[in-house]
Each structure stands twice: as structure tokens, then as C-alpha cells.
Amino acid sequence: MTFTGAIGALCMFPLRQIIRVCVALRIHPNALTFIGVLINVVAAYFLATGRFITAGFIMVVANIFDFIDGKVATELGAVSKFGGFWDSVIDRFSDLALFIGLIYLYAERGRPDYVMVAAVASTFALMTSYTRARAESLIPKCKVGFMERPERIVLFMIGAFTNRMAAVLWVILVLSIFTVADRIIHTWRELRRAEREASA
Amino acid sequence: MSTKGALTLPARVLWHAFFWTYERATWQYDLMVIAILAFVWLTPPAWLGDPTASGQPGLLQLMLRLFG
Numbered sequence: 436m437t438f439t440g441a442i443g444a445l446c447m448f449p450l451r452q453i454i455r456v457c458v459a460l461r462i463h464p465n466a467l468t469f470i471g472v473l474i475n476v477v478a479a480y481f482l483a484t485g486r487f488i489t490a491g492f493i494m495v496v497a498n499i500f501d502f503i504d505g506k507v508a509t510e511l512g513a514v515s516k517f518g519g520f521w522d523s524v525i526d527r528f529s530d531l532a533l534f535i536g537l538i539y540l541y542a543e544r545g546r547p548d549y550v551m552v553a554a555v556a557s558t559f560a561l562m563t564s565y566t567r568a569r570a571e572s573l574i575p576k577c578k579v580g581f582m583e584r585p586e587r588i589v590l591f592m593i594g595a596f597t598n599r600m601a602a603v604l605w606v607i608l609v610l611s612i613f614t615v616a617d618r619i620i621h622t623w624r625e626l627r628r629a630e631r632e633a634s635a
Numbered sequence: 636m637s638t639k640g641a642l643t644l645p646a647r648v649l650w651h652a653f654f655w656t657y658e659r660a661t662w663q664y665d666l667m668v669i670a671i672l673a674f675v676w677l678t679p680p681a682w683l684g685d686p687t688a689s690g691q692p693g694l695l696q697l698m699l700r701l702f703g
Contacts, residue, residue, distance in 0.1 A: 606674060620654070
């Protein structure tokens, strides 16, 4: 087993118990998704006020909700197209809330350079999701590029708990740019291949 | 020769790191995570002009102080 696989397996143990409780209480998965974004907004407030450790703990709680909603939907037999759509839309709000918290913090501290880093990183974080969603309306799958939402969230937590948010923002920025580029190139190649096959 | 074939090993590693196609929980993913954590924790915050941690030493500086 790989190092990251072992960490994932370790985290799954408490998550399974939480999923079981939510299923027993028959909490609707869409409600879990919505609670997740509300808690993320609270985390963003603590980021904006520079209280990173508190923000980190709140992000952990928020992302438990974020993570389990899909699993609870499956176990309750409540999987729906709208649920998938709702989850994607709410995830974007959660992402943006955290970035806006940081933008406020850096603006308040008179650091326009990091306001720009956070703003551009948030743009590419959004574009990462958009490029995949749009690509998958044209080709069957576009799951390339490293910096997806789980990676971003874990990086935010690491940045908050260890007070290394600037380094984390640079990593998110650079790898999100490459992820977007990767998805554009992949889609272009797949469409070109499909066109060639159709004309052959 | 293909574009990829013309690349040397370090360039190929960078190519695969940036034009990522691997799944999570693979050894390539582990390596990428280690590289990212090394950058985040070892880089002295002052080098990046970190607005919230500039006064603090990076892990690398701490290790140099302890063992240097």
C-alpha cells in the first residue's frame, strides 16, 4: 500500500462511523452538502481574521460533510442527478468562500501581491472544475491534472494548521494552471482523434 | 522521434508532474505529495514574503540551526 493510500484508509475508519450515523438518522444528502458550505463560510471568517488554527479545525468538520454526502446518498438510495449538480455547485461556493477569506486577510494587511496570488489561484481553481465539466459534455472523460478539489482542501488545511498559507497558495496557483492547461490539451487531442476516426 | 521521446529524464519527470495522468494512491502520487510538502514546509516563509509567517523560520532553517 502506498503512503497516501494508507492515510486514506486510516481516515476512512471514523468517516464510516459518521456515514453510518447519518444513514441511521436518514439525513438527506443535499442537506449535508448545504451544511458543509455553511461551515466553510465560518472557516473563511476565521481565515479572514488570521485565526488559521481555528479555521483549520472548522475546515476539517466542513469537509467531513462534503465528503460523506455522496456516500450517504448511495447508502440511502437517494442518488439523483440533481444531487450531483447541487453538490458541484455548492462545492464551488465552498472553494470561493475560503479564497475570499484569504483575499480579505491579505487586503486588510496591505498586501496586494498576495491578494492577486489568492485571486488568480481562485480563478484557476474554478476553471479546473469548469474545464472538466465542459470537456465531459464533449468527450467521455477528462480526469487529468493533479490539482483537484480534494488536493486543494487538504493543502488549505496544511496551510492553516502549520501557518504556511503563502506556500500553499503558490502550489495551488501553479498546479491549477497546469491542470487547466492539461485538460484543454487533453480535450483538444481527444476531439481531434474522434474527428480523424470519423473521417477515416 | 516523438516529443516525449526527445525529452531527457529530468524533463520527462517534470512533464509527467505537470501533465498529470496518474491516479491517487499510486507511488507517483506519493512522490508528488512529498515534493509539495517539502516545498511548503522547507521553504523559509521570508523567501515567499509570507504575510502571516514571515518572522518564522522554515523547517530547513530550523534543521540547520539544530544540526548545523
